Amino acid sequence: MKVSIIGLGHIGKAVLGILNENKKLFMERYGKSIEVIxxxxxxxxxYDKNGLDLEKVLMYKQRNQLGELAENIKFDEIYSLESDVIVDMSPATKDGIAGMKLYTSAFESGKNIVTSNKAPLALHWKxxxxxxxxxxxxxxxxxxVGGGTPLFNLNSYCLKSSNILEFKGQVSSTINFVLSQLLAGLDFNDAVKTAQNMGIAETDYHDxxxxxxxxxxxxxxxNALLNKDYTLNDVKYDGIENLKDINYMKESGKIYRVLSHIKNENEITIESKIFELDRKETLACLDSLSMGYLEKTDNNDxxxxxxxxxxxxxTAAQVVNDLLII
Structure with missing residues:
Protein backbone atom coordinates (compact mmCIF):
# COMPACT_ATOMS: atom_id res chain seq x y z
CA MET A 1 0.00 0.00 0.00
CA LYS A 2 1.36 3.40 -1.01
CA VAL A 3 0.41 6.37 1.14
CA SER A 4 0.59 10.16 1.00
CA ILE A 5 0.73 11.91 4.38
CA ILE A 6 -0.59 15.44 4.97
CA GLY A 7 0.27 17.10 8.28
CA LEU A 8 3.43 16.68 10.33
CA GLY A 9 2.32 18.01 13.69
CA HIS A 10 2.35 15.92 16.86
CA ILE A 11 -0.07 13.33 15.46
CA GLY A 12 1.58 13.15 12.04
CA LYS A 13 5.03 12.60 13.52
CA ALA A 14 3.65 9.93 15.85
CA VAL A 15 2.08 8.15 12.86
CA LEU A 16 5.43 8.09 11.06
CA GLY A 17 7.05 6.73 14.20
CA ILE A 18 4.53 3.89 14.50
CA LEU A 19 4.85 3.00 10.81
CA ASN A 20 8.64 3.03 11.00
CA GLU A 21 8.90 0.93 14.16
CA ASN A 22 6.28 -1.67 13.19
CA LYS A 23 6.93 -2.25 9.50
CA LYS A 24 8.02 -5.86 9.99
CA LEU A 25 5.19 -6.58 12.44
CA PHE A 26 2.50 -5.28 10.08
CA MET A 27 3.81 -7.47 7.28
CA GLU A 28 4.02 -10.59 9.44
CA ARG A 29 0.67 -10.09 11.16
CA TYR A 30 -1.47 -8.57 8.40
CA GLY A 31 0.52 -9.11 5.20
CA LYS A 32 0.56 -5.36 4.61
CA SER A 33 3.47 -3.21 3.54
CA ILE A 34 2.77 0.49 4.02
CA GLU A 35 5.09 2.72 1.98
CA VAL A 36 4.91 6.48 2.51
CA ILE A 37 5.73 8.00 -0.87
CA TYR A 47 8.10 12.73 -2.84
CA ASP A 48 9.97 9.51 -3.55
CA LYS A 49 8.24 6.89 -5.69
CA ASN A 50 10.22 4.14 -3.95
CA GLY A 51 9.15 5.24 -0.48
CA LEU A 52 10.59 7.83 1.87
CA ASP A 53 12.93 6.95 4.72
CA LEU A 54 10.68 7.78 7.68
CA GLU A 55 13.54 8.25 10.13
CA LYS A 56 14.99 10.86 7.79
CA VAL A 57 11.59 12.52 7.37
CA LEU A 58 11.37 12.99 11.13
CA MET A 59 14.97 14.18 11.35
CA TYR A 60 14.65 16.70 8.51
CA LYS A 61 11.33 17.93 9.89
CA GLN A 62 12.94 18.48 13.30
CA ARG A 63 15.65 20.56 11.61
CA ASN A 64 13.02 22.50 9.63
CA GLN A 65 14.68 21.22 6.44
CA LEU A 66 11.97 18.94 5.04
CA GLY A 67 12.24 20.51 1.59
CA GLU A 68 15.83 19.27 1.30
CA LEU A 69 14.97 15.61 1.92
CA ALA A 70 13.69 14.53 -1.50
CA GLU A 71 12.09 15.73 -4.72
CA ASN A 72 9.81 18.71 -4.13
CA ILE A 73 6.43 18.69 -5.86
CA LYS A 74 3.41 20.97 -5.80
CA PHE A 75 0.77 19.96 -3.28
CA ASP A 76 -1.88 19.37 -5.95
CA GLU A 77 0.40 16.81 -7.61
CA ILE A 78 -0.40 14.30 -4.84
CA TYR A 79 -3.60 13.44 -6.72
CA SER A 80 -1.57 12.13 -9.67
CA LEU A 81 0.83 10.04 -7.57
CA GLU A 82 0.48 6.26 -7.55
CA SER A 83 -0.78 6.22 -3.99
CA ASP A 84 -3.67 4.18 -2.63
CA VAL A 85 -4.51 6.34 0.39
CA ILE A 86 -4.18 9.98 1.39
CA VAL A 87 -3.92 10.50 5.15
CA ASP A 88 -5.09 13.92 6.32
CA MET A 89 -3.82 15.11 9.70
CA SER A 90 -3.82 18.80 8.88
CA PRO A 91 -5.25 21.38 11.32
CA ALA A 92 -8.99 21.98 11.19
CA THR A 93 -10.21 25.08 9.37
CA LYS A 94 -13.26 27.09 10.34
CA ASP A 95 -15.33 26.15 7.29
CA GLY A 96 -13.85 22.72 6.45
CA ILE A 97 -14.00 23.51 2.73
CA ALA A 98 -10.33 22.78 2.02
CA GLY A 99 -10.66 19.32 3.55
CA MET A 100 -13.89 18.59 1.70
CA LYS A 101 -12.28 19.53 -1.62
CA LEU A 102 -9.22 17.44 -0.75
CA TYR A 103 -11.35 14.35 -0.08
CA THR A 104 -13.61 14.65 -3.11
CA SER A 105 -10.59 15.25 -5.37
CA ALA A 106 -8.87 12.22 -3.86
CA PHE A 107 -11.91 10.02 -4.50
CA GLU A 108 -12.08 11.21 -8.10
CA SER A 109 -8.38 10.35 -8.44
CA GLY A 110 -9.01 6.79 -7.24
CA LYS A 111 -7.68 7.23 -3.71
CA ASN A 112 -9.12 6.37 -0.30
CA ILE A 113 -8.97 8.74 2.67
CA VAL A 114 -7.95 8.27 6.29
CA THR A 115 -8.44 11.41 8.36
CA SER A 116 -8.19 12.81 11.87
CA ASN A 117 -9.54 16.17 10.68
CA LYS A 118 -13.05 16.67 12.05
CA ALA A 119 -14.02 20.01 10.45
CA PRO A 120 -14.71 18.66 6.92
CA LEU A 121 -16.72 15.76 8.32
CA ALA A 122 -18.76 17.94 10.65
CA LEU A 123 -19.54 20.59 8.05
CA HIS A 124 -19.67 18.68 4.75
CA TRP A 125 -20.63 15.12 5.67
CA LYS A 126 -23.16 14.62 2.88
CA VAL A 145 -13.34 11.86 17.59
CA GLY A 146 -12.21 10.56 20.94
CA GLY A 147 -8.52 10.25 20.12
CA GLY A 148 -7.41 6.67 20.67
CA THR A 149 -10.75 5.41 21.99
CA PRO A 150 -12.30 2.91 19.54
CA LEU A 151 -15.75 4.05 18.46
CA PHE A 152 -16.64 3.99 14.77
CA ASN A 153 -14.82 0.78 13.86
CA LEU A 154 -16.24 -0.93 16.94
CA ASN A 155 -19.74 -0.01 15.84
CA SER A 156 -19.11 -0.87 12.18
CA TYR A 157 -17.71 -4.33 12.85
CA CYS A 158 -19.08 -5.47 16.22
CA LEU A 159 -22.53 -3.88 16.51
CA LYS A 160 -23.96 -4.56 13.06
CA SER A 161 -26.98 -6.38 14.49
CA SER A 162 -27.92 -3.62 16.94
CA ASN A 163 -29.56 -0.22 16.83
CA ILE A 164 -27.92 2.50 18.90
CA LEU A 165 -30.52 3.84 21.32
CA GLU A 166 -28.30 6.29 23.18
CA PHE A 167 -24.73 7.57 23.18
CA LYS A 168 -23.23 9.58 26.02
CA GLY A 169 -19.54 10.30 26.04
CA GLN A 170 -16.62 12.46 27.06
CA VAL A 171 -14.83 13.05 23.77
CA SER A 172 -13.40 16.57 24.22
CA SER A 173 -10.46 16.87 26.58
CA THR A 174 -9.65 20.58 26.27
CA ILE A 175 -13.01 21.93 27.39
CA ASN A 176 -13.25 19.40 30.21
CA PHE A 177 -9.77 20.17 31.49
CA VAL A 178 -10.45 23.92 31.50
CA LEU A 179 -13.77 23.27 33.26
CA SER A 180 -11.98 21.21 35.91
CA GLN A 181 -9.59 24.11 36.51
CA LEU A 182 -12.49 26.55 36.87
CA LEU A 183 -14.06 24.26 39.45
CA ALA A 184 -10.70 24.11 41.26
CA GLY A 185 -10.80 27.89 41.68
CA LEU A 186 -8.84 29.32 38.75
CA ASP A 187 -10.30 32.16 36.73
CA PHE A 188 -10.98 31.54 33.06
CA ASN A 189 -7.81 33.11 31.64
CA ASP A 190 -5.54 31.26 34.07
CA ALA A 191 -7.34 27.98 33.38
CA VAL A 192 -6.80 28.41 29.64
CA LYS A 193 -3.13 29.35 30.12
CA THR A 194 -2.61 26.20 32.20
CA ALA A 195 -4.11 24.12 29.40
CA GLN A 196 -1.96 25.88 26.80
CA ASN A 197 1.21 25.34 28.83
CA MET A 198 0.40 21.63 28.98
CA GLY A 199 -0.13 21.49 25.21
CA ILE A 200 -3.83 20.70 25.65
CA ALA A 201 -5.27 23.97 24.32
CA GLU A 202 -4.44 25.73 21.07
CA THR A 203 -3.35 29.36 20.86
CA ASP A 204 -6.81 30.09 19.44
CA TYR A 205 -8.79 28.11 21.99
CA HIS A 206 -12.28 29.53 21.49
CA ASP A 207 -13.62 26.69 19.33
CA ASN A 223 -24.12 10.76 11.48
CA ALA A 224 -21.83 7.75 11.74
CA LEU A 225 -23.85 5.81 14.33
CA LEU A 226 -27.31 6.61 12.99
CA ASN A 227 -26.49 6.78 9.26
CA LYS A 228 -27.79 10.33 8.92
CA ASP A 229 -26.53 13.58 7.43
CA TYR A 230 -27.04 16.07 10.24
CA THR A 231 -25.26 19.42 10.31
CA LEU A 232 -24.13 21.69 13.13
CA ASN A 233 -27.52 23.39 12.95
CA ASP A 234 -29.04 20.19 14.35
CA VAL A 235 -26.82 20.17 17.47
CA LYS A 236 -27.73 21.96 20.68
CA TYR A 237 -24.49 22.96 22.35
CA ASP A 238 -23.00 25.34 24.85
CA GLY A 239 -19.56 26.19 26.18
CA ILE A 240 -17.90 27.27 29.41
CA GLU A 241 -16.78 30.82 28.67
CA ASN A 242 -19.53 32.56 30.65
CA LEU A 243 -20.64 30.17 33.37
CA LYS A 244 -23.14 31.85 35.67
CA ASP A 245 -23.56 29.03 38.18
CA ILE A 246 -19.90 28.19 38.82
CA ASN A 247 -20.23 28.80 42.58
CA TYR A 248 -23.15 26.38 42.82
CA MET A 249 -21.18 23.80 40.85
CA LYS A 250 -18.19 24.14 43.19
CA GLU A 251 -20.32 23.56 46.28
CA SER A 252 -22.71 20.89 44.99
CA GLY A 253 -20.50 17.85 45.55
CA LYS A 254 -21.34 16.66 42.03
CA ILE A 255 -19.08 15.97 39.04
CA TYR A 256 -19.44 18.18 35.97
CA ARG A 257 -18.41 17.17 32.47
CA VAL A 258 -19.07 18.43 28.96
CA LEU A 259 -20.49 15.39 27.18
CA SER A 260 -21.74 14.49 23.74
CA HIS A 261 -25.25 13.07 24.04
CA ILE A 262 -27.38 11.46 21.35
CA LYS A 263 -30.74 9.90 22.11
CA ASN A 264 -32.46 7.82 19.44
CA GLU A 265 -36.01 7.21 20.59
CA ASN A 266 -39.27 8.69 19.28
CA GLU A 267 -37.35 11.84 18.43
CA ILE A 268 -33.59 12.10 17.95
CA THR A 269 -31.81 14.46 20.36
CA ILE A 270 -28.28 15.66 19.58
CA GLU A 271 -26.49 17.84 22.13
CA SER A 272 -23.12 18.72 23.60
CA LYS A 273 -23.36 20.41 26.99
CA ILE A 274 -22.41 20.34 30.67
CA PHE A 275 -23.91 17.40 32.53
CA GLU A 276 -24.20 17.09 36.30
CA LEU A 277 -23.15 13.57 37.34
CA ASP A 278 -23.45 11.69 40.60
CA ARG A 279 -20.06 10.47 41.77
CA LYS A 280 -21.13 6.83 41.36
CA GLU A 281 -21.96 7.23 37.66
CA THR A 282 -19.55 5.56 35.27
CA LEU A 283 -18.59 8.69 33.35
CA ALA A 284 -17.98 10.54 36.63
CA CYS A 285 -15.06 8.18 37.23
CA LEU A 286 -13.16 9.60 34.25
CA ASP A 287 -10.76 12.44 34.90
CA SER A 288 -10.89 15.52 32.70
CA LEU A 289 -8.21 14.25 30.30
CA SER A 290 -9.69 10.79 29.80
CA MET A 291 -11.94 9.73 26.95
CA GLY A 292 -14.88 7.40 27.30
CA TYR A 293 -18.47 6.73 26.43
CA LEU A 294 -21.58 4.68 27.11
CA GLU A 295 -23.74 3.19 24.40
CA LYS A 296 -27.18 1.71 24.89
CA THR A 297 -28.24 -0.74 22.20
CA ASP A 298 -31.26 -2.92 21.60
CA ASN A 299 -29.43 -6.24 21.13
CA ASN A 300 -25.95 -5.80 22.61
CA ASP A 301 -27.18 -4.27 25.87
CA THR A 315 -4.69 9.27 18.23
CA ALA A 316 -1.90 8.27 15.83
CA ALA A 317 -2.48 4.61 16.69
CA GLN A 318 -6.05 4.93 15.42
CA VAL A 319 -4.84 6.57 12.20
CA VAL A 320 -2.54 3.61 11.59
CA ASN A 321 -5.31 1.19 12.53
CA ASP A 322 -7.50 2.72 9.82
CA LEU A 323 -4.66 2.26 7.33
CA LEU A 324 -4.46 -1.41 8.24
CA ILE A 325 -8.23 -1.78 7.78
CA ILE A 326 -8.70 0.12 4.54
Missing part, protein backbone atom coordinates in the same frame (compact mmCIF):
# COMPACT_ATOMS: atom_id res chain seq x y z
CA UNK A 38 4.98 11.65 -0.06
CA UNK A 39 4.67 13.88 2.99
CA UNK A 40 3.35 17.42 3.19
CA UNK A 41 3.67 20.04 5.89
CA UNK A 42 2.56 23.67 5.71
CA UNK A 43 5.52 24.61 3.49
CA UNK A 44 6.66 21.59 1.49
CA UNK A 45 5.56 18.41 -0.23
CA UNK A 46 8.36 15.91 -0.80
CA UNK A 127 -20.90 15.84 0.08
CA UNK A 128 -17.96 13.76 1.32
CA UNK A 129 -19.93 10.54 1.71
CA UNK A 130 -21.63 10.99 -1.66
CA UNK A 131 -18.20 11.52 -3.25
CA UNK A 132 -16.85 8.34 -1.69
CA UNK A 133 -19.91 6.32 -2.76
CA UNK A 134 -19.92 7.68 -6.31
CA UNK A 135 -16.26 6.79 -6.84
CA UNK A 136 -16.42 3.50 -4.89
CA UNK A 137 -13.80 4.67 -2.40
CA UNK A 138 -13.60 4.61 1.38
CA UNK A 139 -13.06 7.21 4.08
CA UNK A 140 -12.13 6.12 7.60
CA UNK A 141 -12.05 8.64 10.44
CA UNK A 142 -11.67 6.77 13.72
CA UNK A 143 -9.13 9.30 15.01
CA UNK A 144 -11.34 12.34 14.37
CA UNK A 208 -12.95 24.43 22.31
CA UNK A 209 -14.20 26.62 25.13
CA UNK A 210 -17.28 27.96 23.34
CA UNK A 211 -18.40 24.39 22.66
CA UNK A 212 -17.99 24.36 18.88
CA UNK A 213 -15.36 21.61 18.89
CA UNK A 214 -17.62 19.38 20.96
CA UNK A 215 -20.55 20.12 18.65
CA UNK A 216 -18.49 19.12 15.61
CA UNK A 217 -17.57 15.82 17.21
CA UNK A 218 -21.16 15.21 18.26
CA UNK A 219 -22.56 15.66 14.76
CA UNK A 220 -19.93 13.26 13.37
CA UNK A 221 -20.90 10.66 15.97
CA UNK A 222 -24.61 11.10 15.23
CA UNK A 302 -25.11 -1.42 27.38
CA UNK A 303 -21.48 -0.95 26.37
CA UNK A 304 -18.83 1.10 28.15
CA UNK A 305 -15.47 2.04 26.63
CA UNK A 306 -12.89 4.34 28.16
CA UNK A 307 -9.27 5.35 27.75
CA UNK A 308 -7.34 6.52 30.79
CA UNK A 309 -5.07 8.90 28.91
CA UNK A 310 -5.31 10.42 25.46
CA UNK A 311 -2.61 12.16 23.48
CA UNK A 312 -0.96 12.31 20.06
CA UNK A 313 0.36 8.73 20.26
CA UNK A 314 -3.07 7.27 21.02
Missing amino acids: SVSDSKNTV EIMEGAYKNKKRILFESS DTNGLDGARKTVIIA DITIFEKHDGPLE
